Amino acid sequence: MLSSTDAVRTAWRLLDTPPAPGAWNMAVDEALADGVRDGGVPILRFYRWTPACLSLGRNQPSDGYDRDEIGRRGIDVVRRPTGGRAVLHHRELTYSVIVRDGVLGSPRQAYAAINRALVAGLRRLGIDARLQPAGQGRAPIPSLAPCFEQPVEGEVTAAGGKLVGSAQRRERGVILQHGSLPIDDDQSLVPALMKAGTPVDPPAPPATLSALLGRAPEWDELVGALAAGWEETVGVRLERGGLSGAEMRGAEGHRGHYENPAWTWHR
Numbered sequence: 649m650l651s652s653t654d655a656v657r658t659a660w661r662l663l664d665t666p667p668a669p670g671a672w673n674m675a676v677d678e679a680l681a682d683g684v685r686d687g688g689v690p691i692l693r694f695y696r697w698t699p700a701c702l703s704l705g706r707n708q709p710s711d712g713y714d715r716d717e718i719g720r721r722g723i724d725v726v727r728r729p730t731g732g733r734a735v736l737h738h739r740e741l742t743y744s745v746i747v748r749d750g751v752l753g754s755p756r757q758a759y760a761a762i763n764r765a766l767v768a769g770l771r772r773l774g775i776d777a778r779l780q781p782a783g784q785g786r787a788p789i790p791s792l793a794p795c796f797e798q799p800v801e802g803e804v805t806a807a808g809g810k811l812v813g814s815a816q817r818r819e820r821g822v823i824l825q826h827g828s829l830p831i832d833d834d835q836s837l838v839p840a841l842m843k844a845g846t847p848v849d850p851p852a853p854p855a856t857l858s859a860l861l862g863r864a865p866e867w868d869e870l871v872g873a874l875a876a877g878w879e880e881t882v883g884v885r886l887e888r889g890g891l892s893g894a895e896m897r898g899a900e901g902h903r904g905h906y907e908n909p910a911w912t913w914h915r
Contacts, residue, residue: 662886663693664871670701670726671906672899673742676891677824678729678906679898680746685822690747692878692886694871699724700738700834702841705731705815710913712846723841727912730826732815736841738834741870744826752882755818759802761882762825766804766812769877773870775860777806809855830856831864 665676673695680691701724704710710727718725723736745762752758763779770777780803804812814827833856839846858864865873875886891899905911 659689659885659887661689661691662875662888663691663695663890664888665693665695665891667696667698669699670697670703670724670737671903673697673701674703674726674728674906675899675902676895677744677746677826678902679895680744681819681822681824682898683892683895684746684748685820690751690884691745692875693744693746694874695742695744696740696867697724697737697742700736701726702838703728703735703737704912705733706817707731708733709915711915712842714841714843715913718841721841725912726906727914728815728826730815730817730824732813734838735813735828736834736838737828739830739832739864740834741829741831741867741874742826743829743874744824747823749818749821749823752823755816755823758823759814759816759825763802763804763812763814765878765881766827766829766874767877768881769874770804770806770811772873772877773857773861773865775806775811775857777804777811779803780805780810806855806860809853811855811860813854830854831870832856832858 663680665673668676676695677693680688680693684691699722702713702718704725704727706728708727708731713725715725743766745758747758752761767777767779803810803814812827812829814825816823816825818824833853835854857870878884879886
C-alpha cells in the first residue's frame with residue numbers, strides 16, 4: 649500500500665475517453681495495462697460505449713445468447729479480459745483502474761480500496777452509497793445470469809440494490825479492474841437477448857443514478873465527483889490527460905483480438 653507520504657506526492661493519470669465500440673474500449677484498457685507494466689504511472693479511466701454493447705465475462709458461457717436478436721437490436725458484443733457476468737453498457741459510466749501489483753495492496757485490498765473510492769465519489773453527488781457488509785452475498789460463479797442480479801460482499805450498493813458491477817484481472821504484475829455504474833436501467837433488457845427457453849429468471853432492477861437522484865447527472869458532474877472521491881480516499885493527485893500515440897497504436901494492436909468472434913463467442 650502507499651504510505652501517506654508517498655500518496656501525497658504520487659500523481660495518477662485521469663483519462664476521460666470518448667464513447668467507442670466494445671472492442672476498442674477493451675483494447676484501450678489492454679494497451680494501458682501494457683504501459684503500466686512497462687513502468688507507467690497508475691491510471692483511472694472513465695469511458696462510454698457506442699453503440700450499446702453487451703460485455704461478457706472472460707469465462708462466462710455464451711451459448712445462451714441469441715445472436716440474431718442482438719443484431720436486430722443493433723447491440724454490439726464483446727468479451728472482457730476480466731471475469732464476472734454480462735453487462736449491457738448503454739446509459740452508464742464505465743471506469744477502469746490500472747496499477748502495478750502492490751500499489752493498492754493485494755488484489756483483494758485493491759478491490760476494496762477502489763470500491764471505497766467509488767462510494768466517496770457517489771456521496772459527493774448526494775447518494776447514500778455503501779459497501780455490502782461482510783457475510784452478505786457470495787461471489788457468483790460464471791453463468792448466464794446478469795451482473796446486477798445481486799450484490800455480494802464488498803460491492804457498492806444504494807437503496808438496497810447493487811449500484812456498481814466490477815471485475816478484476818491480475819496478469820504479469822498488473823491489476824486491471826473495471827466496472828459499470830448505471831445511470832438508467834438497461835440491465836432489464838439482458839434476458840431479452842437470450843435464446844427462447846434459456847433458464848434465467850428476470851433480474852431485480854439495479855439501483856441507478858437517475859432513480860436515486862431524481863435526475864440523470866451530467867457526465868462532467870459525475871466524472872468530477874468520482875475523481876474527487878478518488879483523490880480524497882486514495883490520497884493521490886489525478887492529472888487529466890489523453891491517450892498517447894503509443895497507447896493508440898497499442899490499442900490498435902489489441903483490437904483484433906476483441907473483434908474476433910472466436911474470442912467473443914467461445915464457450
